[in-house]
Each structure stands twice: as structure tokens, then as C-alpha cells.
Amino acid sequence: MVRSEQTVEHTLIKLQGVRKIYGSGQAAMHALQGIDLQIEEGEFVAIMGPSGSGKSTCLNILGCLDTPSAGTYVFKGVTVNGLNRNQRAQLRRHYLGFVFQGYNLLSRTSALENVELPLIYRGIPAKERQKRAGQALDAVGLKGWETHTPGELSGGQQQRVAIARAIVTEPAVLMTDEPTGNLDMARSHEIMELLVELNRNRGITIVMVTHEPDMAAYAKRIIHFLDGLIESDKQNGGAN
Amino acid sequence: MLWDTFILALREIKRHVLRSLLTVLGIVIGVASVIIMVTLGSGATVQVTEQIASLGSNLLMVSPGRRLGPGRDSTAPPFKLADAEAIARDISSIAAVAPSASQPATAIFGNENWSTTINGTNNQYLKVRNWSVETGREFNDGEARAGAAVCIIGNTVREKLFKGQEPLGKRIRLGKLSFQVIGLLEAKGQSTMGTDQDDIVLIPIRAFQRRISGNKDIRLIQVSVSDGASTEKVQGEIERLMRERRHISSNEEDNFHVMDMKEITRMLTGTTQVLTALLSAVAAVSLLVGGIGIMNIMLVSVTERTREIGIRLAIGALEREVLMQFLVEAVVLSSSGGLFGIILGLLACAGLKNVLQVPFVFNPGIVILAFLFSATVGVIFGYFPALKAARLDPIEALRHE
Numbered sequence: 001m002v003r004s005e006q007t008v009e010h011t012l013i014k015l016q017g018v019r020k021i022y023g024s025g026q027a028a029m030h031a032l033q034g035i036d037l038q039i040e041e042g043e044f045v046a047i048m049g050p051s052g053s054g055k056s057t058c059l060n061i062l063g064c065l066d067t068p069s070a071g072t073y074v075f076k077g078v079t080v081n082g083l084n085r086n087q088r089a090q091l092r093r094h095y096l097g098f099v100f101q102g103y104n105l106l107s108r109t110s111a112l113e114n115v116e117l118p119l120i121y122r123g124i125p126a127k128e129r130q131k132r133a134g135q136a137l138d139a140v141g142l143k144g145w146e147t148h149t150p151g152e153l154s155g156g157q158q159q160r161v162a163i164a165r166a167i168v169t170e171p172a173v174l175m176t177d178e179p180t181g182n183l184d185m186a187r188s189h190e191i192m193e194l195l196v197e198l199n200r201n202r203g204i205t206i207v208m209v210t211h212e213p214d215m216a217a218y219a220k221r222i223i224h225f226l227d228g229l230i231e232s233d234k235q236n237g238g239a240n
Numbered sequence: 241m242l243w244d245t246f247i248l249a250l251r252e253i254k255r256h257v258l259r260s261l262l263t264v265l266g267i268v269i270g271v272a273s274v275i276i277m278v279t280l281g282s283g284a285t286v287q288v289t290e291q292i293a294s295l296g297s298n299l300l301m302v303s304p305g306r307r308l309g310p311g312r313d314s315t316a317p318p319f320k321l322a323d324a325e326a327i328a329r330d331i332s333s334i335a336a337v338a339p340s341a342s343q344p345a346t347a348i349f350g351n352e353n354w355s356t357t358i359n360g361t362n363n364q365y366l367k368v369r370n371w372s373v374e375t376g377r378e379f380n381d382g383e384a385r386a387g388a389a390v391c392i393i394g395n396t397v398r399e400k401l402f403k404g405q406e407p408l409g410k411r412i413r414l415g416k417l418s419f420q421v422i423g424l425l426e427a428k429g430q431s432t433m434g435t436d437q438d439d440i441v442l443i444p445i446r447a448f449q450r451r452i453s454g455n456k457d458i459r460l461i462q463v464s465v466s467d468g469a470s471t472e473k474v475q476g477e478i479e480r481l482m483r484e485r486r487h488i489s490s491n492e493e494d495n496f497h498v499m500d501m502k503e504i505t506r507m508l509t510g511t512t513q514v515l516t517a518l519l520s521a522v523a524a525v526s527l528l529v530g531g532i533g534i535m536n537i538m539l540v541s542v543t544e545r546t547r548e549i550g551i552r553l554a555i556g557a558l559e560r561e562v563l564m565q566f567l568v569e570a571v572v573l574s575s576s577g578g579l580f581g582i583i584l585g586l587l588a589c590a591g592l593k594n595v596l597q598v599p600f601v602f603n604p605g606i607v608i609l610a611f612l613f614s615a616t617v618g619v620i621f622g623y624f625p626a627l628k629a630a631r632l633d634p635i636e637a638l639r640h641e
Binding site for chain 2: 098
């Protein structure tokens, strides 16, 4: 009994028979065709696969941005399927952090203000917000760049701001979609090292979609998608 | 949270200063014109009422025909001097009764001549009109009774005929006869109708009847009611007396009219108010157009900021919060437009005060109303774009280039 309770406690994400169908009838596109997946707290999972294999769709569902057409998704013991838009927004606000390929920072807005954004929606007072946003920027190595706007930062720096924005709320899971997609090799490795450090030192669970084996190699676990199904799911012994 | 939203809205507006200014221009112009119309309108109304009040609130005007003004029935028989005397004798609570008859005439002094109005009346005329003789004197009893050839002239007549000379004691020609100037009226300026009140020559009524008009007609009897007495009661008594004297049977309508100042005020301010309302309505249309302008720009802004909305939704903004953000932005835009409009309108009124000779009447009601209206315009026209933003699908919005 004790063992199974512990298992429940550690299981952050549980997908069972998850399908996603876009459109209907003959034009229907089966993006996911029955995914079973379980992710424990503290894991660093890389999702790989060719384009159209359903990996981004899966990440959207995991990130509570989208809902499955069939099957169940349980996040932290909460069944996400039955939740409406606002309830899912509440989940994202409290437990999830996002890092996108295109950084997706607010333009003409300073780095500090960008990082503050999720804290605003949590209703945290301005002073506390600024303090925590400053700490998050410090953590990603951008101390001194607080007042710079995205236009004044390099791609690598912008992605660091995006990571700071994602971790400032101390989320349970960091969802990242091709975080190094727009960066050169050197910058990509820096970002990956930052993610590994966040996973190791802060215990943040990371789910990362990538198509670059070099980047996936940083993860502890690598899942391969093909045609909307999981092709392989392996622990990455050589990681870190 | 609302304060943060407000700050956010200000920041967003500051980012597009020119666009925001152009957006609110419609509201600015709309609010400014409403303010100008209403302020000038109430100024004109105040001016009219003030001028009427200067005549004295207890003035009654008795005239033949059913009503005063255009369409007046000229077939009704005029009054006689005896009618005015009867009013003075038979009705209590009366301070003064001034019968008058007037006609235009040319006044000549030396080489100067001037077209003016001769008004045949008595000394009580000055009393009912709150007027006084500045230099010289009023008619004496003998002059009034005999219809002597004496006159009291208004300031305009003095300027035109005498230039810098002393008028008192001089003789001027009115029609075929020469009249001695015995008094000079104090200057009164323009009347409510825009006529020059100082362009007048007063002569005794009997002199007017005998030497100028050649008949016994009285066109107007002005009655001043004693202080504290009821104007309505006196009005009723005069009506009864006149019906009796003019032999009007009980089933016939009056062929004369007794008008009190309230009625005159109503008549004159009515026109100004209708005009003000009409112009304000036209100005309000531009407010509406301004509102549509705001909606247009907000829709553009939502499309332009689709990605931003996607980011906000992805990191956990609720629909309500995104809705509020855009709504607050629209309201801040429109109400700051309203504020500018109010300032512009009031400045314009202060400037126009001297040009149009209308007093500046600050009307806080319309200022508050205009501000609230502009804010409401923001809510109404901002709601649809805000709803559009809030309903965006975060995944689609993030993909938007």
C-alpha cells in the first residue's frame, strides 16, 4: 500500500489512450492515435520525432493548452479532460511554465516586465514581483539586462528571458517546444545546460520537444513519436 | 489587478502615441463641440433671463390682439388712454401704469438727422422699465396733461444728433414739429432681441397722439405690479376689467393679451434652448463616430497583438483578464479623449465669450455628463474587440505571425 501511494504522489502526468483528431469525416487528421504516457516528478523528458508525428500536439495537451479528443489526461491528480478554458488557465498559471521556439516575448517591453508577466496574473504585488523577476533573470545569467527590450537582446538572451519568465512562478513542469530551434550550436548548448541545471538543482520537471538528437541527449528520458504513436521510450543512460 | 491593468493600458497607449491621438480625435471633437454648444447655449439663456429680469419680474404687458409676436391679430381694436387710466384707478396693488404708442420717425438737429423711434408715453414708463433720466428731468404734470412739445432722448440719439454737444434745452425736429430736449436717458445697451434700446425718443403720450400719429390709439399698456403682490391675481383682474371695457361676452375669446415676464422668458429662452438642443444633437453624432473609430483601432490592435494575447493566455491569463485589459485600454483612450475635449471645449468657450458677447456659464453637469458619455463610448465600442481578444485560441494565437 505504502509503495503504491508513493507512486501516485510522484506521478505528475498520466496519459491514457489519448487521441487527438482535427477536423471530421474523411478530412479528419489523426494527430494522436492512442498515447499512454506517465511522467514522474523531477524527470527531464525529451520528445522526438519527425514533423507531423504528433509531438507538438502532445505537448499542447500536456501543457493544458488543448484537450484530448479521446482518452484521459490526469495532471497532479486532476482530470484535465473535464476542465473548461478558464480552469485550464488556472492550472497553467499555477503549475506550468512555457518556453517556445520563437521566444514569444512581449516586444518593446523590458526583460524585467516580461518576466513579471505571469506574476501579475497570480496577483502578486508589484514590489515582490520585481524582486522575484530580478532573481529569475539572475538565475538565467542575465543580471544587468533587466531594462533591455527583446529587440536589444540576442536570440540566446531572449530565450533566457523566456526561461526566466517560465521559472519565475516556480512551476511544477516546464514545457518547452524546440527551445533551441532558432539558436546556433554554441547558444543551444548553453540553453540546454541551463535547463539541465534547473532540472537538477531546482527539481523542475521538464518536458521538451525537439528534433535534434544532440539536444535530446541532455534529457534523462527520450520518447520517440511516429505517426501519432509512441515508437520508443528509453531512459538515457549517458545523460549528464 | 485593476490598477495593474490600468498601468498596462497606459503603457500600451504610450507605445502608439500618434495612433492613439488620431483614434481619440473623434471623441475630442465630439465632446468639445457638445461642451461648446451647451455652454454657449446656457450662456445665451442666462443672458436673456438677466435682461428680462432687469425689466423687473413684476411687469405685465397688455396688448390688443390675441398674442404678442408674429401672427398677432391686428384687427383687434387698440386700447385708448382711458383703458390705462381705468387700470390705474380700478385695480389695486399696481405700482405704475404706462400706456405707450410708438412709430418710427426721423429726428433732425441742425445738419444731423437720424431715424429713430418715437415713443409716446408717460413718466411711469421709466418706472416700469427700471429706467431713469441721467441728466435733465422727466415730464412735469403740465407737460403731460397738455401734451407739450418736449422730449427725453436715448443715448444713441444724443450721440447721432448732438455728437459732443450738450443736448439739454436744445430743440430737435420730429416729423413736422420741434420738441425741446428736457432729459437724457441713461444708456441701456442692446435688448434681448438685439435691438438698440437707447435708440429712442420719449414724448408725452398726448403730444404723440395729437402731433405725431393723429389718432387716440394705444398699442401697449405696461403695468408694474407692487412688490409683494401676486402677479397672477393682478393679471386676472386686468383681464376681467378689459373684457368688461371692451364688451366681450362670456362666450367670446379675449381680443387682447396680458403677458407676464415668465411668459416672455419662456418665449425667448425656448428658441435658444431648441437651438442648443439641435446643435448638441449634431455634436453628439460626432461622438458616436468617434466611438466607431475607437472600435476600429481596437480591432486592429487585437489583430496586431494576437501573439501577445496568445502568450498571456498560455501563461495563465483568464478570458476575463484579457477582456478587462482591452476594455480598460478602450475606456482609457475614450475617457482621456473626453477629458481633452472638455478642456478644449471650455477654452474655446472662454475665447468665444468676447467674440459672441455671450457670458461664459460653467455647467458642471454637462462636463460630468460628457466625461461619463465618452467613457461609456469606450465600454460599448471596446467590448466587441475585447471579447474577440479574450476568445482567441492560445495555440492559434501563438502561431500567428
